[in-house]
Amino acid sequence: MVTEKPVKIMNKNHDKTTGLYKIAAKILKKVKTGSSFKTQLYQAQYPNKLLLNAVLMNVFKWENVIDVLVEKSNILEKENNMDRELVYVLITEMMWSKFGLKGTAKNILAVKKYKDEFLQLMKENDLEKLTSSTHTKVMKPRFFRVNTLLTTLEKILEKLSELKFIKLKTPKSYAQFLELIKSDKFKGRNVFVQDIHIKELLVFNSKVKFYEIEEYNNGSLIVQDKASCLAAYLLNPKSNSTVLDMCAAPGMKTSHLAAIMQNTGKLYAVDRSKERFYILQNMLEKYGVQNVETFNMDALTFPYYDDVKYILLDPSCSGSGIVDRVRNDSSGQNQNFQTRLKKLANVHAQLLNHALKSYPNLERLVYSTCSANHEENEAVVDEALSINGKFKLLDCTKMVKGWTNKGAPGYDCSEMCLNAVPSVDCTNGFFISVFVRRDLEDNDIAEEEENIEDSEDIKEERVVEDNEIVDKKVKILKKPIISNNDTNVENKSQIKKNKKRKRNEVVKEEKVFEHNEIVDKKVKKVKKSSITNTNKNLENKSQIIKNKNIEGTPLVKSKNAKRRERRLKLEKANESSGLQTTKTKKQKKVKVEET
Numbered sequence: 001m002v003t004e005k006p007v008k009i010m011n012k013n014h015d016k017t018t019g020l021y022k023i024a025a026k027i028l029k030k031v032k033t034g035s036s037f038k039t040q041l042y043q044a045q046y047p048n049k050l051l052l053n054a055v056l057m058n059v060f061k062w063e064n065v066i067d068v069l070v071e072k073s074n075i076l077e078k079e080n081n082m083d084r085e086l087v088y089v090l091i092t093e094m095m096w097s098k099f100g101l102k103g104t105a106k107n108i109l110a111v112k113k114y115k116d117e118f119l120q121l122m123k124e125n126d127l128e129k130l131t132s133s134t135h136t137k138v139m140k141p142r143f144f145r146v147n148t149l150l151t152t153l154e155k156i157l158e159k160l161s162e163l164k165f166i167k168l169k170t171p172k173s174y175a176q177f178l179e180l181i182k183s184d185k186f187k188g189r190n191v192f193v194q195d196i197h198i199k200e201l202l203v204f205n206s207k208v209k210f211y212e213i214e215e216y217n218n219g220s221l222i223v224q225d226k227a228s229c230l231a232a233y234l235l236n237p238k239s240n241s242t243v244l245d246m247c248a249a250p251g252m253k254t255s256h257l258a259a260i261m262q263n264t265g266k267l268y269a270v271d272r273s274k275e276r277f278y279i280l281q282n283m284l285e286k287y288g289v290q291n292v293e294t295f296n297m298d299a300l301t302f303p304y305y306d307d308v309k310y311i312l313l314d315p316s317c318s319g320s321g322i323v324d325r326v327r328n329d330s331s332g333q334n335q336n337f338q339t340r341l342k343k344l345a346n347v348h349a350q351l352l353n354h355a356l357k358s359y360p361n362l363e364r365l366v367y368s369t370c371s372a373n374h375e376e377n378e379a380v381v382d383e384a385l386s387i388n389g390k391f392k393l394l395d396c397t398k399m400v401k402g403w404t405n406k407g408a409p410g411y412d413c414s415e416m417c418l419n420a421v422p423s424v425d426c427t428n429g430f431f432i433s434v435f436v437r438r439d440l441e442d443n444d445i446a447e448e449e450e451n452i453e454d455s456e457d458i459k460e461e462r463v464v465e466d467n468e469i470v471d472k473k474v475k476i477l478k479k480p481i482i483s484n485n486d487t488n489v490e491n492k493s494q495i496k497k498n499k500k501r502k503r504n505e506v507v508k509e510e511k512v513f514e515h516n517e518i519v520d521k522k523v524k525k526v527k528k529s530s531i532t533n534t535n536k537n538l539e540n541k542s543q544i545i546k547n548k549n550i551e552g553t554p555l556v557k558s559k560n561a562k563r564r565e566r567r568l569k570l571e572k573a574n575e576s577s578g579l580q581t582t583k584t585k586k587q588k589k590v591k592v593e594e595t
Ligand SMILES: C[S@@+](CC[C@H](N)C(=O)[O-])C[C@H]1O[C@@H](n2cnc3c(N)ncnc32)[C@H](O)[C@@H]1O
Pocket: 228, 246, 247, 248, 249, 250, 251, 252, 253, 254, 270, 271, 272, 273, 276, 297, 298, 299, 300, 314, 315, 316, 317, 351
C-alpha cells in the first residue's frame, strides 16, 4: 500500500506533463501554418493557460537556436521521424526551462539522450546569440488598473502603502515619465508610479506580481497594459450613454468602459467566439460590471442600432504588436502570414464600415488593434474614411498629451492616429484611431478634446503637490473626464443639445415607439438564440447588412495616388448609390415626423 501511492502520483504527473508538451506542440504547428496564437491558446484543452503560454514563449525565444541543434544533430531522422514541433518543445524544456524536462515517455527519454551533444553544439557555434531578442530588449513595466467599480484609487494606494510600496512622483511631462520608468530608480520591486495619462493606472516594475493579495484576486486590481487602456480612455463615453463593444471578449476594455461610465447607461458587449464569450461573462461578473448586456454573436448581426452613441471596435488581429509574442511568421516574410494579414484586414474593414454605416446615432468610434502592421491599421482607417464621408478623425496624440508616435507615414490618416511603440512607450505595440461624426457641431468635439487635455493640466498640478493631496485632486480629475461637470462647458453644450433635442424630439419619440415594439420582440429572440442565431428575421437582416458590407469594403493599396483615384471613383459611386440610401433614410425620418 505504502509503495503503491507514490507510483500513482508519479503516473498522474507524468500524464499531465506529457499532455502539456503535446498540446504546446500542437499549437506550435497551427501557429506555423498561419493560425492566431491567441486563439489557439484560448481554445486549447489545457486548464493552466499561463503555464502553456510560458512554455510556448520559451520555444519562440529559442526557436532559431533549436533550428541549428535539430539540423546538426539530425535528431528527427535518428529518432524515427519524431514530430518536429514536439521535439522543439521538449528541447526547450530540457535546455532552458526552470523545471527541466519531466516524464518518462519514450519521446522524452529519446530527447534527453542529446543533452550533452546540444550543450557542446551551443558552445562550439556560439548559438546563444541567435535567441530571439525582440522581447528581452524591450523594457515593459507591469500596469495595474484600479477597478473603480469595486474599489477606489485611495483604498488601493493605502493598501500599497501597507505593503511598503513607495509611490514615486509622477513627472510633469510624458518624456520625463518615460525616462523615470526606464531608469534604474524603477528597477526596485517596491516602487510604483501613477500613470501620467490614465489616473487609475498604476505602473510597476515588470517583476511585480500580486497573485497573493486580495485586491488582485477579487478583481479590484487588474493587470492591463497601458496601450490597451488607451482605447476606452479615448472613446471616453459619457455617463448614461449607450455603448457597443463589438469585439468584447475577454472583456478587459468592456470592464474599463463600464468603469468610465460608472456602471450607468447601457453597455452592449458582443463576441462571436463561444469559448471567449464564457470568459467574458465570468470576467465582467468578477469585475463588478452591472450596466452590460452580453451577446454571443457576430457583431455584423447585432440588431440594436438606434440608441448606440459610442462604439469600440477592437477586432482579432495578427497580434504582431504584443511584446511577448515573438513569432517569425509576423516578420512579414512568411507567405501564410501575408495571406492571414489580408484576410484580417478585410474583416476589420468590414466591421468598421458596418459600424460607421449602420448606427444612425453613432457619434464616436474607436478602432484599435494590437497589431504593428499597417495593412490592419492605417490602411483600414483610410479606406473607411474614404467611403464614410459622415465621419472624420480626432487627433489622438493631442488627447494623450506628450505622446509622439502617430500613425505610420504615407497614409491620409497618419497624423491623426496613435501608435504605441514598445521600445519608446514601454507598452505593447498598439494602434488607435478615433472617428467622430462630422455633423456634430465642431465645438462639441473640441470641448471633448479639451476635456481630456484639461485633466492633464490638473494632473500636473497634483503631481507637484504629491501624495497627500491625491485624494482631492483625483475627484477633480474625475469630473471633466467622466461627466463634463465644468459648468461653462455644460451650459454651452447643454444649449446646443437642447436645440438639437428639440429638432429631433418628434423623430425620436416615434423611433422609440417603433423600437419598443419591434426590438423588444427581438430582445427575447436574441437572448434565446444568442449562441445559435436561429432567428430567421435577424439572420436575414444581418445577411443583408453583411452582403452590403462585403460589397462595400475593398482594401487600401499603399500608394496614395491609387487610393485617391479609387476614392474618387467611390465617391462617384456613392453619389449614385450610397447617397441615395442616406436620402431614403432621411426621407423616412421626414415621413415619421409628418405622421
Ligand atoms: C482582440 S480580441 C478583443 C479583446 C477585447 N476587446 C478586450 O479588451 O478584452 C478580439 C475579439 O473579437 C472577436 N471577434 C472577431 N470577429 C468578430 C465578429 N465579427 N463579431 C464579434 N466578435 C468578433 C474575437 O472572438 C475576439 O474575442
